[in-house]
Amino acid sequence: MNLAWKEIKKNKVRFLILGSIVFLVSLLTFIISGLANGLSQDNAALIKDLPEGQFYMNEDADETYNLSRIDSGIQNEILKIQKDAVAFSIQMGFLNDEADKQQSIAFVTSTDSKLFENVKHEEIILDSSLKDKGIKVGDTLTNNQFSGKFVVKGFVDQKKYSHAPVAYISMEDYKEIYRVEQMQLVFTPEGDSSQEFTGLQSFSKKDFLNTIPSYSAEQMSLNMIVWFLVVISGMLFAIFFYMMNVQKIGLYGILKAIGLKTSRLFKMIWTQMVVITVISLVISITLSQVFNMIAPEGMPFSLSFKTTGQLSIVFLIIGFIGATLSGIQIKKIEPLQAIQQGEV
Amino acid sequence: MTLFTIDEVRKSFTNGEVKEEILKGINLSLREGEITALVGASGSGKSTLLTISAGLQPTSDGQVIFEGKNMTTMSSEQVRKVRASKFGFVFQFAHLVPFLTVEEQLMLMLDVSESRLKKHEQKEEVNRILKLVGMDHRKNSYPNLLSGGEKQRVAIARAIIHKPKVLFADEPTASLDSKRSKDVMLLIRELTKTLNITTLMVTHDEEMLSYADQIIKMSDGLILQNVD
Ligand SMILES: Nc1ncnc2c1ncn2[C@@H]1O[C@H](COP(=O)(O)OP(=O)(O)OP(=O)(O)O)[C@@H](O)[C@H]1O
Ligand SMILES: [Mg+2]
Numbered sequence: 043m044n045l046a047w048k049e050i051k052k053n054k055v056r057f058l059i060l061g062s063i064v065f066l067v068s069l070l071t072f073i074i075s076g077l078a079n080g081l082s083q084d085n086a087a088l089i090k091d092l093p094e095g096q097f098y099m100n101e102d103a104d105e106t107y108n109l110s111r112i113d114s115g116i117q118n119e120i121l122k123i124q125k126d127a128v129a130f131s132i133q134m135g136f137l138n139d140e141a142d143k144q145q146s147i148a149f150v151t152s153t154d155s156k157l158f159e160n161v162k163h164e165e166i167i168l169d170s171s172l173k174d175k176g177i178k179v180g181d182t183l184t185n186n187q188f189s190g191k192f193v194v195k196g197f198v199d200q201k202k203y204s205h206a207p208v209a210y211i212s213m214e215d216y217k218e219i220y221r222v223e224q225m226q227l228v229f230t231p232e233g234d235s236s237q238e239f240t241g242l243q244s245f246s247k248k249d250f251l252n253t254i255p256s257y258s259a260e261q262m263s264l265n266m267i268v269w270f271l272v273v274i275s276g277m278l279f280a281i282f283f284y285m286m287n288v289q290k291i292g293l294y295g296i297l298k299a300i301g302l303k304t305s306r307l308f309k310m311i312w313t314q315m316v317v318i319t320v321i322s323l324v325i326s327i328t329l330s331q332v333f334n335m336i337a338p339e340g341m342p343f344s345l346s347f348k349t350t351g352q353l354s355i356v357f358l359i360i361g362f363i364g365a366t367l368s369g370i371q372i373k374k375i376e377p378l379q380a381i382q383q384g385e386v
Numbered sequence: 387m388t389l390f391t392i393d394e395v396r397k398s399f400t401n402g403e404v405k406e407e408i409l410k411g412i413n414l415s416l417r418e419g420e421i422t423a424l425v426g427a428s429g430s431g432k433s434t435l436l437t438i439s440a441g442l443q444p445t446s447d448g449q450v451i452f453e454g455k456n457m458t459t460m461s462s463e464q465v466r467k468v469r470a471s472k473f474g475f476v477f478q479f480a481h482l483v484p485f486l487t488v489e490e491q492l493m494l495m496l497d498v499s500e501s502r503l504k505k506h507e508q509k510e511e512v513n514r515i516l517k518l519v520g521m522d523h524r525k526n527s528y529p530n531l532l533s534g535g536e537k538q539r540v541a542i543a544r545a546i547i548h549k550p551k552v553l554f555a556d557e558p559t560a561s562l563d564s565k566r567s568k569d570v571m572l573l574i575r576e577l578t579k580t581l582n583i584t585t586l587m588v589t590h591d592e593e594m595l596s597y598a599d600q601i602i603k604m605s606d607g608l609i610l611q612n613v614d
Contacts, residue, residue, distance in 0.1 A: 043490065043493060043494050043497050045486075045494070048485055048486060048490065049485040051485075052484070052485035052486075052528065053485060292481075293483060293484065296481040296483070297483070298466075299442060299469070299475060300469070300470065300475060300495060300498055300544070301466055301467070301469045301470025301471070301473075301498045301499065302470075302498055303466065376442075376443070377442055378437055378442045378443050380481070381437075381442070381475075381477050381481065381556075382433075
């Protein structure tokens with residue numbers, strides 16, 4: 043006889059409340075983690091989309107890529123040894139469109155590489171989010187520090203840096219705008235930390251992302267919210283199962299008195315926990331994925347099935363622990379106690 | 387024939403520093419198919435003796451022998467098995483499972499006692515017992531819709547559905563009026579006779595004693611009198 047299911051059927055409201063709490067907390071967690079991921083894409087897609095590898099900047103740069111100037115001799119040496127290596131620079135700046143409206147962008151330039159867009163003198167390739175601002179292929183854009191004009195050659199998807207769309211320009215034009223000869227960074231795909239070059243400090247991709255001040259602060263607070271939510275939901279689960287079990291101590295005592303095995307009582311609460319959690323998770327996964335699809339264009343939201351899946355497993359484990367912890371009381375219940383306590 | 391023997395059973399509880407002996411050496415036998423009534427003042431140890439006999443709490447000293455086996459030395463799993471298959475319980479309150487219908491309460495008991503009957507045979511048996519206690523018309527009701535007397539009759543049905551050898555009843559009529567008490571007592575008596583069940587019953591009600599084959603009077607943890 044399936045006691046777990048019979049109880050759920052008889053006490054629909056109680057289990058519905060528990061289910062909706064699981065649903066709301068998990069949905070909130072999914073949304074926040076979608077937001078965290080979306081923001082991190084918005085902040086550093088340019089870097090995140092690069093393959094795993096090593097980043098190098100000047101040792102004297104104080105771990106701030108903006109201050110890094112890589113000696114061209116060393117740069118040439120690295121590029122010669124590692125044929126996939128690329129030197130690049132990033133600077134925040136502005137472009138004026140044809141209507142002379144200013145657009146905030148991140149200028150990126152690099153040596154020849156298939157990891158970056160390669161553009162010629164007076165050409166520019168932009169992140170596709172600028173299409174929404176009315177910029178089209180063939181438009182000419184200007185910059186106060188630049189004597190010439192940029193002609194828009196094309197667009198690339200999802201290339202953002204520091205919440206601004208990326209604009210690829212040639213090294214020649216970059217040098218004119220920022221009046222620097224050296225590049226800020228060198229990236230070696232598939233390189234590892236064992237490769238050292240004099241005067242340069244190396245970073246893994248993760249470490250490099252963390253040197254971007256806004257990135258690490260943003261991600262840390264969002265990830266903290268996500269994990270707090272996970273912990274809070276864990277406690278909610280445990281407390282709810284605990285309260286439900288406390289109410290049923292008398293009942294469990296009677297069931298034990300008539301000879302039910304303790305293991306069967308545990309199976310009962312586990313089944314209930316799994317049924318409630320799985321149903322609630324399925325609903326919140328569906329809703330968060332729907333939200334992922336219909337989220338407005340400008341909203342930094344990106345939630346993968348993988349992340350949802352991982353969080354769901356965490357929720358299941360937490361629910362299981364919560365149910366089991368409160369179930370430990372069941373083990374301690376003396377059937378006699380229940381009988382003497384009067385009507386259940 | 388003796389089915390159940392209680393041999394020099396002692397039980398003490400420690401309340402803080404003080405150790406109190408509640409049962410001070412009880413000897414008693416239950417004969418097959420008979421009703422034994424336990425009477426005595428409140429606090430004399432009747433419920434303690436009953437629950438010890440039923441394997442619901444351990445003794446401090448002495449033996450409880452059932453079908454020739456010493457229950458005090460069994461593991462808790464062995465005791466559980468005996469309780470599930472050989473004992474039936476009725477208490478002052480019915481203690482029905484709130485989320486099961488009357489029929490399901492009895493099906494659960496058959497399940498717990500590992501009945502070998504097939505599903506449809508189990509249902510027939512449940513129907514038969516519910517008819518015996520006059521509750522077959524309420525078999526699809528949940529306990530919250532039953533009156534006190536009806537609940538108690540379902541509890542009795544649950545206590546005997548798996549054909550236990552011994553029925554333990556602790557003031558089974560205490561929550562009922564005198565008319566219902568009489569009905570329930572007659573029912574227990576009839577069932578013990580037809581199903582050859584041995585019954586140990588605690589009662590406060592003098593009237594109930596007329597249904598007993600053996601009356602044991604307890605006082606202060608000792609048996610005062612044993613009236614056949
Ligand atoms: N678990 C326990 N811990 C401590 N003392 C207990 C415990 N169980 C019973 N007692 C004590 O043992 C004594 C006998 O209790 P018991 O319940 O057996 O009496 P009783 O004869 O059934 O009384 P009543 O007619 O009121 O039900 C009481 O004084 C009670 O306080
Ligand atoms: Mg009592």
